[in-house]
Amino acid sequence: MLKQYQHIQVAVDGSKEADVAFSKAVEVAKRNGATLEILHVVDTRAFQDVSSFDSAMVEQVSEEAKTKIEEYYNRAKDAGVKDVHYSIEFGSPKNIIAHEFPEEHNIDLIILGATGLNAVERLLIGSITEYVTRTAACDVLVIRQPAAQNEDIKKNQEN
Template sequence: MMLKQYKHIQVAVDGSKEAKIAFAKAVEVAKRNKAELEIVHVIDTRAFQDISSFDSEMVEQVTKDVKERIKGYYQEAKDAGIENVNYNIEYGSPKNILAHKFPEEHNIDLIIIGATGLNAVERILIGSITEYVTRTADCDVLVIREPAAQTEDIKNNKENNK
């Protein structure tokens, strides 16, 4: 059986530790497949609608911060030797954009996304997006779990028990 060769890989980044780990994995997979890497950050515009006056300055500030961060990811991917890499800032519902809109527009054949955060709030926020993408996307989805957190805990326990 031939292993599937991925050509267009999407990785979602959001500034979280999970996203950083997912990004590192995406770079690895993109290199191995000589694939195009699409780095995506979705600014959830619904979050701004709760603010009484929809503050465009605030949106601009958030966009500026996101752009800085995503350019860093872009550079990192370039430095790792990935020739075809793009970064994208999208606005709207992260679930819909990451699972459907973006993959359809960019012929994505693999979505790489970070696993759920560990506390209840993160699980509701991040987890529901990851869960939705995994359940409804039309292409393969690779969910990256974080073994580092467990080794960190083990290490800290050993330190504390000395």
């Protein structure tokens, strides 16, 4: 029997992979009648490398994140997801996506895009997707390709 998910988290960062994951999350949330939590994490480690820390820079990043996440929110509502929320968090994306946010919001499914990193980059800096799949307490769905491509593949395999 298939599990009925009630609280779905999708992590978005504006990348193509995150956009594909978001589209799938909308489908899954609608199919399950679930709450969809759209999450964007601003990696504060990026600001630690800036020698002259500028609060205006943080505000600009925050405003850009808010604009983008509101677009995702509106897309989910327009697609028919009834219960949608969004959050912008600051800190370590790995820890927030895998542990902090799911625990605070009773998440039972995390959806994220496959990493855009190559093998060397994953070795040096690690992959958020890899970390989440390995350490999250709930189910994790990694989206590798757009839903429309999945349907095309199924149709080709049937013929």
